[in-house]
Amino acid sequence: MIDTNAILLSDTYKQCHRRIYPKGLAKLVSYWTPRRSMFTDPDDEMIFFGLQGFIKEYLIGYFNKNFFERPAAEVEESYHRYMDIQIGAGNYDLESVMELHELGFLPIKLSALPEGTKVPMGIPCIQLTNTDSRFAWVTQWVECLLQASLWKPCCHATVGWKYHKLAEKYYRETVDDSVSPFDAMADFGMRGMSCMDEAIHASAAWLLSFNKTSTIPAIPYIEQMYRTDCLAAGIGRGAVSTEHSCQGANFAVDGDEITFIKRMLTELYPNTSFSMVSDTYDYWNLVNNLLPQCKKEIMEHNGKMLIRPDSGDIVKISVATVQKLWEIFGGTTNEKGYKVLDPHIGIIYGDGCQLTTVETIWEQLKELGFAANCITFGVGAFCFAATIEENGKMIALTRDTYGIAMKATLGVVEENGAEQRFFIYKNPKTDTSHMKKSHRGYCNVVESGGKLRCLDCLYHEPKETLLQPVFCDGKLLKDEDFVTIRNRIYGGE
Numbered sequence: 001m002i003d004t005n006a007i008l009l010s011d012t013y014k015q016c017h018r019r020i021y022p023k024g025l026a027k028l029v030s031y032w033t034p035r036r037s038m039f040t041d042p043d044d045e046m047i048f049f050g051l052q053g054f055i056k057e058y059l060i061g062y063f064n065k066n067f068f069e070r071p072a073a074e075v076e077e078s079y080h081r082y083m084d085i086q087i088g089a090g091n092y093d094l095e096s097v098m099e100l101h102e103l104g105f106l107p108i109k110l111s112a113l114p115e116g117t118k119v120p121m122g123i124p125c126i127q128l129t130n131t132d133s134r135f136a137w138v139t140q141w142v143e144c145l146l147q148a149s150l151w152k153p154c155c156h157a158t159v160g161w162k163y164h165k166l167a168e169k170y171y172r173e174t175v176d177d178s179v180s181p182f183d184a185m186a187d188f189g190m191r192g193m194s195c196m197d198e199a200i201h202a203s204a205a206w207l208l209s210f211n212k213t214s215t216i217p218a219i220p221y222i223e224q225m226y227r228t229d230c231l232a233a234g235i236g237r238g239a240v241s242t243e244h245s246c247q248g249a250n251f252a253v254d255g256d257e258i259t260f261i262k263r264m265l266t267e268l269y270p271n272t273s274f275s276m277v278s279d280t281y282d283y284w285n286l287v288n289n290l291l292p293q294c295k296k297e298i299m300e301h302n303g304k305m306l307i308r309p310d311s312g313d314i315v316k317i318s319v320a321t322v323q324k325l326w327e328i329f330g331g332t333t334n335e336k337g338y339k340v341l342d343p344h345i346g347i348i349y350g351d352g353c354q355l356t357t358v359e360t361i362w363e364q365l366k367e368l369g370f371a372a373n374c375i376t377f378g379v380g381a382f383c384f385a386a387t388i389e390e391n392g393k394m395i396a397l398t399r400d401t402y403g404i405a406m407k408a409t410l411g412v413v414e415e416n417g418a419e420q421r422f423f424i425y426k427n428p429k430t431d432t433s434h435m436k437k438s439h440r441g442y443c444n445v446v447e448s449g450g451k452l453r454c455l456d457c458l459y460h461e462p463k464e465t466l467l468q469p470v471f472c473d474g475k476l477l478k479d480e481d482f483v484t485i486r487n488r489i490y491g492g493e
Helices: 051-068 072-087 094-103 133-141 143-174 196-206 218-225 244-254 258-268 283-293 295-300 314-329 355-367 482-490
Strands: 025-034 045-047 108-112 118-120 126-130 185-187 274-277 305-308 331-333 339-341 345-349 375-379 386-388 394-396 404-415 418-423 442-448 451-458 468-472
Touching (some): 025 143, 051 108, 051 143, 051 218, 072 094, 094 133, 118 451, 126 133, 133 143, 143 196, 196 218, 244 274, 258 295, 283 314, 295 314, 314 345, 314 355, 355 375, 355 386, 404 442
Parallel strands (some): 185 375, 345 375
Antiparallel strands (some): 025 126, 108 126, 108 468, 331 339, 386 394, 404 418, 442 451
């Protein structure tokens, strides 16, 4: 992103509200909450993830570089220019912006649920409030920046969790317990994301549930934002792999496909596992005819060769391929009585790997007596943008997927030495679904009977709450590592 004056990272109306709030407003309390799931499951929960990265990246890093450390004249000039374009001179309040610049940090406090928490609908994840009575407006000003940065990592973390639960089921039923479901799938989505930042954040969220990704910059992001040694943790592994240009170029030079396959096995990567896209010309010719001709090289290869179909009917091709590889190369029977392909050969599919499709493949393989780890999957960008449920309903992943909103719930006006506390809320009569009805006052998030509950309508901040301080006055108060967050989801697996 270009180095825009940080105070301009909002939509237009946030720049007007400083004037519009009641005179003497000294405190504003707001909550960031998933209100309702679009998924069919009535007990659907959202994985909360991305706040720590957002705080480091924006509330500290970006604001310091592009607001507090910039000369006052430069901040004033850019603010004037772009707000004049937006709403016209005289319709915004520059004085309070420059007062904030002079202060030198964001005078707000964020308290939040621990990242990795499975959040039911209607439970606030973050509480925001100002710490300086001059800057009550900053509380809600943060909304646009927070929303644009956080809803998608939460959705992507939840997508990864849904895939992991499916992998857990079939690995528990058909795979030896020594084989981890964290290795069942990889993120293949980088090139299909809307921008590089989205690709990085999506892959980081995915890596809460799996070990593998093809999105390299997700690794330094996790190491810097979640202070984790990814090498030591085994997080962020990729793989040697070919693409169609590799297959096509070598075919053009060699005049056949088999020469390149054997060169990969014996010269280029004799001691390394790799995947090879296999449908550039004739997939079934490669499987039925070329692989048997390469059997000696494959069995002597110090690694695994994964063939990768990339088109056609994913279910039929995946299941038939596993059967054919068993016929050619054989394998073993595991402790649970399921067939496992010889460790020198396998299949990875990275096209159209929707949850329902993956489940169908694993179920059919199970019925045929094959273990789930006979095939691995590369999950792509479509699956990070939409989910297809068993009933065929497609759910796009947007801010509305979980109805995420940030709403002010309590205000304090101070005037002539007196303090007035009041609830702020919305309850539209036209909202027949009642989704937009907001909390009132302070909220106390507690655990009761193994479930998170929210108690609102409080005039004062509760002392015992699961929303714990993570940021205050420009400083990060809680710096968790990535593995701790992952273990919070999966109980230390």
